[in-house]
Amino acid sequence: MATSPMQTDPTLSPLPWPARDEHLTPFLPLVYVAWSDGFLSSTDMERIRTALRDAEELPEAAVTILESWLQPEAPPSPCELAALREGIREVAGHVSRKELKSLVSLGIALARAQAADEGGWATAKGQQVLEGVEELLGVLGAEAARDLTAIAEEVPEPPEPAVPFEPEALRRVLEGKHAALSARVMDLLANPEVRVPDGLPTPIARERVLAATRRIAAEGLGGLAFPRELGGEGDVPGSIIVFETLAFGNLSVLVKFGVQFGLFGGSVYQLGTERHHRALLPRIASLELPGIFAMTERGHGSNVREIETRATYLPECQEFEIHSPTPGARKDWLGNAAQHGRMATVFAQLVVKGEAHGVHTFVVPVRDDLGNALPGISIEDCGEKVGLNGVDNGRIAFDRVRIPRENLLNRFADVSPEGKYESPIASPGRRFFTMLGTLVAGRISIAAASVSAAKTGLTIAVRYSARRRQFGPSGEPEVPILDYLTQQRALLPAVAATYGLHFAIRDLIDRFADVEGDEARARVEVMAAGLKAYASRHAQETLQSCREALGGRGYLAENRLGVLREDTDVFTTFEGANVVLLQLVAKGLLSEYRDLVGDLRLWGMVKFLGELAGEEASRLNPIRSRRTAEEFLRDSDTQLDAFRFRESRLLHTAARRLKHRIDEGMDSFQAMNACQDHLVHLARAHVELTVLESFREAVSRASESDGEEIGGVLDMLSDLFALSRLERDRAWYLEAGYMEGGQTKSIRNLVNSLCGELRPFAGVLVDAFGIPDVVLAAPAAFNDPAV
C-alpha cells in the first residue's frame, strides 16, 4: 500500500476528501464502488486505468493520482474506504435525490456541492470520461449510488388499494344459511372449558378433552343429527357444520366429538333400529354413555370386508359370541377405547349355523360403570401418537364375549331367535356396502374439518407474512415477505383452493341432506370420498407451506402450525386411506355410479368398461384457436372446458387401458394396479372439476346478491384456483395436445400476476374466515411485538 497517496495522512483524510479538486471529486463514487464489493478483477482495473490514460480531457496529474487509486496490488485500507464512504454521505446529504440516477451524476453533484463552480470540469468536459468508467464497472449506477449514500429513491409508496368491503361481508357469503350455527359454535370455542391448550401432558389432555366434549354436548350440539323425539334436532347438515367449526379449536376435542357422536352415535343411529335408538341415543347425545366405534383391525384397515372378528350366533341361548381369533383380529385405533368408552359398536363376520353372512355390527359393552374392562375384553392403550394425544386411542380383543341377540344392529339384516338370517338386501356385497355407505357423513365431516385447519394455518401465515419484513431494494426499508413472489405462490393459491373447497363441501352437505335414489346416493358417496381425500391432502400441504412461510417462527410450538399439521396428518389416513378413496372415486366414474360404491373389485364391471372404452372421449377441441390472451384464459368457460376435457379424457383412456389389459388375460386386480396412477389422476381431476363448478356458482351468487366488489374478488380467487391447478397439471395438457407451450407459459405468468392482484386482499380474505384471536391462539399472527 506504500505507493498509494491515500496513505499520506491516514488519520485525517485518507482519500483526498474533501479534496476540492474538480478533476478528482467526481470520480470518488466510482472509486468507492470499484473497491467496495471487490468484484473487479485485475483485468477490469487495468481496463479502467487504460480508459483514464486515454482521456485527453483529464490533466496528467489527475490521471496519475486516479491510477494510483486503482492498483489491485495496493488496495485502500478498510478505514480509508470507510472514511471515504462517510465523507461522501456527509456531502450527499446536501444533494437532491434526483442526482442519484448514476454514480456519475452523484460524483458531479458532490463536486458541485463542494465547489462554487457548479461541478466545473466534470459538467463541461469530463462527463463522457466518467461515464466510460461507470460502464466499465458494469454495475447498476442508480442502485450503487443509493446503496453508497444510503439515500432512498424518491418513489411514493403505491397507495394500498382500499378494500371496498368489510371482512364480515365476505364472511356472510362463506357462511350463508349456516351463519348463526357456526357463530354459535365459534363462541363456544372461546369458552375456557372448551379451549384446551396444545401441548398438555397426555393424561391431563385426555381429561380436559373429555370435559370439553361434555361441555359441547351440554349445549345440545352432540346429538344434532339424531331424531327430535330422542333429544336431537334431526339436523344432519347442522351436525356437519358443528364439526367443521369445532375444527378451528383443539383438534383432539374435534376427534373425540366425532368418535362419540359421529361414529359411535352415528353407527347406532344408522345401522340400528328403534330398540337401539330409544335405549342408547339419548345417553350417547348427553355423553352419559361414552362409546367406541370398533371397525378397523390390526390386520385390516382399508380392506374392511376381510376383518377377522367373528360373531357366531348361538340359538340355544339366543346370544352372539364375539371373538378375536388371531392377533391381527384385534380391533385397533379405537378412539375412546383406552380410557373413557363404556360400549362399542363392533364390526364382525356374522356366522349363523355355520354359514357366513359377512360383516355386521353389534353393540358390545366393554367397561363397567367404574371403568373396569368387562370379562373377556382386553384393552391396550395405543400409546403416544404423532398428534391428537388428547384422544385415548386403544386396542380391544374379545375372548368369546357373549351378547344378547338384540345387540345386533339390525336395520339391514337380522337373525331370528331360532337362528334364521334375514335381510331385505339379498346380495351380500350390496348389503355390506350399504351398511358402510351410511357412514358417509364422517367423510364429509373430515373434508370440512380439513378445510377449517387450512383456514387456521393460512390466517396465521398470511397475517405474519404481511408484517414480517426482510431484505429490500438498495437504500430502502425492508419489504414485507408477502411481497415476494415465492411467498405469494406458497400462500395465495392455497387460499384460493381453500375457498373453492369450502364452497364445494357446502354444496355437498346440501346434496347429502336431500339425497334420494341409488344413483344420487352413489354420487354423494363418490363425491364425499373424493373431497375427503383431496381436502385432507390440501390441509397437509397447506399447513406445511404455512410452517415454512413463518421460517423459524413457524417452528415454535406457540404458533401452532406444527400442532395443526401433526393433528391433521392422520386425516389423510383415517375414514378411508386417501389412495383407496381415490380409486373408489375412479371406479364410481368408470361404472357411471352403477356399481357398488365401496367395492374396489373390478370383475363385476367389465360391461361398463366395454361401454366406456367404445365411446369417444368428450369432443371438446384443444383449447380454441391457440389463444394465449389473458382475457381468454381468465374466462371461466375456458377453465371449465379444460377441467371437463381432462376428466372425460382420463375416464375414457382409463377404461380402454383396463379393458385392454383384461382382454389380454390380466387379472382385474393386477390391471387396476397397473393403472393405479391413472385412476388416482382421474379421481383428482374429477374432484377439481367439482370444486371449480361449486366455486363458479358461488361467484355468480355473490355477484348477484353481495355486490360487484365481493363478486370481483371471488372471481379473481376462482381464476387463481383454476389456473394454478391447470399450471400444476400442464404437462398432462401438453401431452394430450390440448394446450401448447405458449399457453401453458401464459398460464404461469397469469398465476404470478393474479398473486400480485390478490396481494392487497390477502388480509381480508383470511379475516373473512372469522377466527377470533382467542381461538387462533398464535402469537405470531396477532400480538408478536417484534416480528
Next chain:
Amino acid sequence: MATSPMQTDPTLSPLPWPARDEHLTPFLPLVYVAWSDGFLSSTDMERIRTALRDAEELPEAAVTILESWLQPEAPPSPCELAALREGIREVAGHVSRKELKSLVSLGIALARAQAADEGGWATAKGQQVLEGVEELLGVLGAEAARDLTAIAEEVPEPPEPAVPFEPEALRRVLEGKHAALSARVMDLLANPEVRVPDGLPTPIARERVLAATRRIAAEGLGGLAFPRELGGEGDVPGSIIVFETLAFGNLSVLVKFGVQFGLFGGSVYQLGTERHHRALLPRIASLELPGIFAMTERGHGSNVREIETRATYLPECQEFEIHSPTPGARKDWLGNAAQHGRMATVFAQLVVKGEAHGVHTFVVPVRDDLGNALPGISIEDCGEKVGLNGVDNGRIAFDRVRIPRENLLNRFADVSPEGKYESPIASPGRRFFTMLGTLVAGRISIAAASVSAAKTGLTIAVRYSARRRQFGPSGEPEVPILDYLTQQRALLPAVAATYGLHFAIRDLIDRFADVEGDEARARVEVMAAGLKAYASRHAQETLQSCREALGGRGYLAENRLGVLREDTDVFTTFEGANVVLLQLVAKGLLSEYRDLVGDLRLWGMVKFLGELAGEEASRLNPIRSRRTAEEFLRDSDTQLDAFRFRESRLLHTAARRLKHRIDEGMDSFQAMNACQDHLVHLARAHVELTVLESFREAVSRASESDGEEIGGVLDMLSDLFALSRLERDRAWYLEAGYMEGGQTKSIRNLVNSLCGELRPFAGVLVDAFGIPDVVLAAPAAFNDPAV
C-alpha cells in the same frame, strides 16, 4: 318372493341343490353371480330371461324354473343365496382348478361332478346358451368363479429374483473410505448413554441430550476438525461424516453436537486466531465449555448483514461494548442458550470511532460457572418447539456488556488498542461474505444429515411395506402393499434420490477438503447451499411419504416417522432458509462464480448478466431423433444431456429476463423478485445435474470395482432418479420443445417399470444403509408381531 320355487322348502334346500338336474345345475354359478353383487338392472335380467326363452336347446320346464329364479321383484333370500354358495363350494372342492376359467366351465364341472354322464346336456348342446348368459352378465368369468368358489387360480408365485449380493457389499460402496469412521459412530449410537429415546419430557430430554453429547465428545469426536496440536485431528471431512452418522440417532443430540462443535467451535476456529484457539478449542472439544452461536436476531434471520446488535470499541479502556438497541436486535433461536451455554460467539455491527465496519464476531461470556447469567445478559427460553425439544434454544439480549478488545475474533479484521481498524480485505462486502463463507461446513453437514434422516424413514417404510398385506386378487391371499404401484412410486424414487444425494454429498465433502482458490471456493459454497436446500426438502417430502406409507401405523409415535419429520422439519429453515439459498445458487451461476457468494444483491453483476444474455444457450438439440425407445431413454448420456440442456437454458433465459427488466428501469431487487420462481427452478436444475453426475460416477466406480451385479442395480437406481426427475419436470421440457408428448409418456411408463424392476431389491437397498435395529428403534420395521 311367493312366486319363487326357491321358497318351497327353505330350511332344507332352498335352491334345487343338489338338484342333479343336468339342465339346471350348469346355470347355478351364473344365477349366484347374477344376484350376489346386485349390480344387474331389471333390464339386464329381462335380457337374460329372453335369451333363455329363445334357447331351443333348453327344455321348457327348465326355462320356466330358470325364469322364476331371475325375477327382479322376487329375489332370493340372503339365506338361500348363502346356501347356494356353500353348496357350490362343497362340490367345487372336487373339481380341478383349470375348470375355473369361466362361470360356464365351472357350471359344467359342477354338473359333471354330480352326475355320471360327464356334464350331459351342457357339454353336448347347452354350452352356447350358457355362454350367452355369461356374456349378458358382463363380468370377468374367471375371477367371478374364483371369488365364488374361493379357490385360487393356480399361478405359481413368481420366484423372488435372488439378490446376487449381500447388503454389506453395497454398504461398502456407499461408505467407501469413510467406512471405519461411520461404523465407529454407528456403534456409539447403540450405546445406551447416547441412545436418547424420543418423547421424553423436555427437562429430562435436555439433560439426557447433554449427557449423550458429552459421551460423544469423550470419544474425541467433537473436535475432529480442530488442529492436532489442540487435541483434534485436523480432519474436516471426518467431522462431517461423524455428523452425518449421528443423524441416524436422536436428532436433538445431533443438533446439540452441531451447535457446540460445528457452530460455536467452528466459529472460534474459523474466525479466531491462535490466542482464541489455544484458550478455547480444547475446552470446547471436551465440552468443558458449552457454547452458543449467536448470529440470528429476532428481526433478522436471512438478512444477517442488517443485524442490529452493536459492538462499539472504547479505546479509553480497550474494551468493546456489546449492546442490543431494540427488541428486534435480541439474539434468537440460539441452541445451548436456554440452559447449558457459558459463552457465545456473537455477531454484531462493529463501530470504531463512530465509523461502522459491518458485522464482526466476538467471544462473549454469558453465564458464570454456576450457570447464572452474567450482568447485562438477559436470557429467555424459546419454549416448546415443533421438534428438537432436547435442544435448549434461547434468546439473549445484551445491555451494554463490556468485553476485552482481545475477544474480537480477529482472523479477518482487527482493532488496535488505540482504535485503528485493520483488515486484509478492503471491501466490506467481501469481508462479510468471507467470514460467513467459513461456515460452509455447516451447510454440508445439514445436507448430509438430511439424507441420513431420509434413509431412516425409508428403511422403516420399505420394510413395513414388504410385510404388510392388504387386498389381493379374487380368491387369493392379500398382497404386500409394496406391490402396489402407488406405494412403489411413493418410496422407490425417493430411495433412488437418497442414493444420488449420498454420492453427491460425499463428492462435495472431498472437494471441500481440497478446495483452493476463490472460484473453487465459490463453487463449493454454491454447491453446499444448493445441496442443503435440496436435501432438506427431500428429507421432508420423503418422511411425509413414509409416514403415509405406514398408514395408521405411521401415526404411532413408536414408529418414529412423526418425530423424524418434526425434528428435521426445521432443516429447511436453519443454516439458511431454502428459498434464499436457492437464490444464492442461481446468483452464483449467473455470475459464473465471480460475484460474492452470499450477497443477494444484484446491482454489482449487471455486466455478467449482459454477457450471459448475449450468449446462446447450450446448443444441445431437442432430444435426438424423437426417440422413445426404452434403451435410448435409459441411456445415461441421454439423461445427462437433458439435465445439462435444462440448466443451460434456464440460466440464459434468466439472465435475459433479468437484464430486460433492468434495462426497462426496474429496480434490481424487484427484477429478482419478478423472476424468483425462475431462479429457484434454475437452482434446483443445477443441483439435480450435480447429483446425477455424482451418481453416474459412482455407478462407473462400482461397476469396475464391486462387480456387475451391484453396478447393475445402482445403474437402475440412477435411471430411476434421472427419469423420475425428468418426469416431474416434464412440463418444462415440453414447453421448451426439448421433448414431445410421446417421449414424456414413455418416461412415465419407464418410471413405472423401473419401480417394478427394483421392487425385489427394495429390501437390500435399504439394508445397505446399515442402520442397526437398536438404532432404528421402530417396531413396525422389524418386530411388529401382527403387521
